[in-house]
Amino acid sequence: MxxxxxxxxxxxxxxxxxxxxxxxxxxxxxxxxxxxxxxxxxGIIGQSCYKEYPPTKSQIYRSTSSATIVAPSGKNYLINNSNPQAYIIDxxxxxxxxxxxxxxxxxxxxxxxxxxxxxxxxxxxxxxxxxxxxxxxxxxxxxxxxxxxxxxxxxxxxxxxxxxKNFLTGCQTAVQTDDLSRATVFLGSQIGHGSFGWLVPTKHNQALLGLATPRKLNGQMDSLIKHLINKGYFKKTEYPIRKWGIPxxxxxxxxxxxxxxxxxxxxxxxxxxxxxxxxxxxxxxxxxxxxxxxxxxxxxxxxxxxxxxxxxxxxLSNEIKLGNFARRMFESIKDSQIEFLISKLMTDDVRGDLLESNSVSFDWHSGIIKEAVMHTVFGKCLNILTPEFTRQKSDMRSTGSFEVA
Ligand SMILES: Cc1cc2nc3c(=O)[nH]c(=O)nc-3n(C[C@H](O)[C@H](O)[C@H](O)COP(=O)(O)OP(=O)(O)OC[C@H]3O[C@@H](n4cnc5c(N)ncnc54)[C@H](O)[C@@H]3O)c2cc1C
The missing domain is CATH 3.50.50.60 (FAD/NAD(P)-binding domain)
Structure with a gap:
């Protein structure tokens, strides 16, 4: 035996x-x-994963310290960090x-x-x-x-x-792109409420195009593909769309x-x-x-x-709880609210305090979630849009911790 x-x-x-x-x-x-x-x-891993379970040089397509966020209106925002935040691997x-x-x-x-x-x-x-x-x-x-x-x-x-009971549906295909230099994330109801799309460059002008949604896939990937072809990101998809669950x-x-x-x-x-x-x-x-x-x-x-x-x-428990909390918040807001939050996030002081701070980690999200909620400017914006945050924030002040049910 x-x-x-x-x-x-x-x-x-x-x-x-x-x-x-x-x-x-x-x-x-x-x-x-x-x-x-x-x-x-x-195949994206963050700094902690990279350090603790290092890939070999030949397994890394590229490291990435920046990403583009495409807001629901189509406006592009660049997030730039001085150090690599993530690695796209084979x-x-x-x-x-x-x-x-x-x-x-x-x-x-x-x-x-x-x-x-x-x-x-x-x-x-x-x-x-x-x-x-x-x-x-x-x-x-x-x-x-x-x-x-x-x-x-x-x-x-x-x-x-x-x-x-609780999962996202992820789907993906590959495309040929001419000059995609960084990962690009697409947000908004056009992609699907509570969903996000991605275009991640790998090697030789190839990129992975994907989408994750908390709902049933209902043509969102097809419309994302059409939309991005119209915008000139790529001409066609390279193989059929595959999908799988993510708990x-x-x-x-x-x-x-x-x-x-x-x-x-x-x-x-x-x-x-x-x-x-x-x-x-x-x-x-x-x-x-x-x-x-x-x-x-x-x-x-x-x-x-x-x-x-x-x-x-x-x-991991608190990380997962906070992550789920942030995800539920994201799923509850409308396009105009996403637009508002991104524009606030990109103002110089908020951006420096949150996106470019040491708390940003592709592997551990609770740090940035807590700082966003407690931030003097950004935290107020979250309070206005998602009153549930107000309760969490006062819990955090009184207990010193940020426990989410
Ligand atoms: C579209 C998409 C994109 C993703 N992108 C990322 C990303 O960029 N970064 C990231 O960190 N995570 C990503 N994930 C999630 C990541 O792929 C999973 O979290 C990870 O692979 C889980 O690893 P695992 O070992 O638990 O299971 P898996 O990697 O799923 O491996 C399970 C294995 O079990 C085998 N198996 C299943 N049932 C049986 C059976 N009955 N008998 C024998 N073998 C069986 C399967 O063949 C499989 O090889 C993504 C997921 C999806 C759907």
Whole structure:
């Protein structure tokens, strides 16, 4: 019997496999894909992710210290920072590299095999995989569900599965652009209420064009494409639009007897942008740590594995709550209000205090959200538009913290 079976070879599954294997335990990773890392994603990571889980030079298409925001009216605003804020990476190569390291450390990978069931008893975990019409059965002491968004396996393993209630739909295609030098974000009801679009340059005049929406996709991507072709950004799309879900709320519990969920399967992403690579890597590492301890103690009970959830909550919970709060605010405002807020944000003093301050982090959003709410000028604008902020602000003053329900 193996020590651990990991289902999913995305960032979360690979880093968990790497750490468990490095500690000397046997690990098997299953993924129905044959190409590791080839999952719908733009491949942007922030400074913290870059520093803690560094990509190689050849995995980086470009670093970026600036971005253009296109307001609902079509007006362009440039945000410029002195240091790189984010990196646009070759996602497949970056994610695959973790798997290669895991194999070097002793993990075994089964690609092209889909896990169709998980059964947990007091003694063991049994998973069934399907491959070319054949079924195989494997057993382990513990299982990690790292399947990404929307897996029925979570329920089978007795893990939380709230994804269907709270998620964004992300879609993406590629285009050829002539001179796109920085990432461009599109806002406004034309893109979709509460939605945002992006055009992110990668390499050789190519760019990824995408959109994330809290609602059902209903032709918004087609109208964004038409709109941008009319504006001369590109001539045509290079391949069909692909879409996939992005959870924006943790699906708890993320632990059970002999089982843990990590990454998107656990609902761990930044709710503001839907970025999840960094949190997937963090949660994969924390899960590995909890599993290693549990294996050493020979205690794989839910009580023991709960330490994993305690660990990610202490690191990410408030970030996710604040991120969701900011996202709900964004979803509640109209085009004219977005326009007003962006114009205020771009005035010299607000811009210096917020956008160009040290609190700006592509990975950690609570700092800038708190500063925006508390800002003498910008905070007042938010109060006028979104009275819910007023209550939060007084909570923050009285308690010194910014807890959001
Ligand atoms: C359009 C779009 C753009 C995005 N852009 C960014 C971005 O720029 N930056 C960022 O940080 N995040 C981005 N994200 C989010 C990011 O892709 C995810 O948060 C991240 O990939 C989650 O990693 P994971 O390891 O949890 O799951 P995944 O990367 O989804 O990996 C899960 C793996 O499990 C496998 N699997 C699933 N079910 C089974 C099964 N039953 N049997 C075997 N294998 C199975 C899948 O094949 C997959 O390889 C984007 C998402 C979308 C939709």
């Amino acid at each position: 193996r020590d651990v079976i990991i289902i999913g070879a995305g960032p979360s599954g690979n880093i968990a496999a790497l750490n468990v294997a490095k500690a000397g335990f046997s690990v098997e990773v299953y993924d129905w894909r044959t190409k590791i890392g080839d999952k719908l994603c733009t 996602r497949i190569s970056y994610i695959e590299a973790f798997a290669i390291k895991a194999v070097d450390a002793g993990a075994t990978y089964h690609l092209g095999k889909k896990i169709v069931s998980v059964e947990i008893t007091d003694k063991e975990v049994t998973v069934r995989s399907e491959f070319n019409g054949h079924t195989e059965v494997s057993t382990s002491k513990a299982v990690v569900v790292a399947t990404g968004f929307g897996s029925p396996l979570l329920k089978m393993a007795g893990l939380g599965n709230d994804e269907n 924006v709320n943790p699906s708890t519990p993320t632990y059970n007897n002999r089982a843990l969920s990590i990454g998107d399967a656990a609902g761990l992403t930044k709710p503001t942008t839907g970025g999840g690579i960094y949190y997937s890597l963090i949660s994969g590492e924390l899960a590995a740590k909890a599993l290693i301890n549990a294996l050493k103690e020979e205690d794989l009970s839910a009580k023991q594995l709960r330490l994993y959830e305690v660990a990610w909550k202490s690191l």
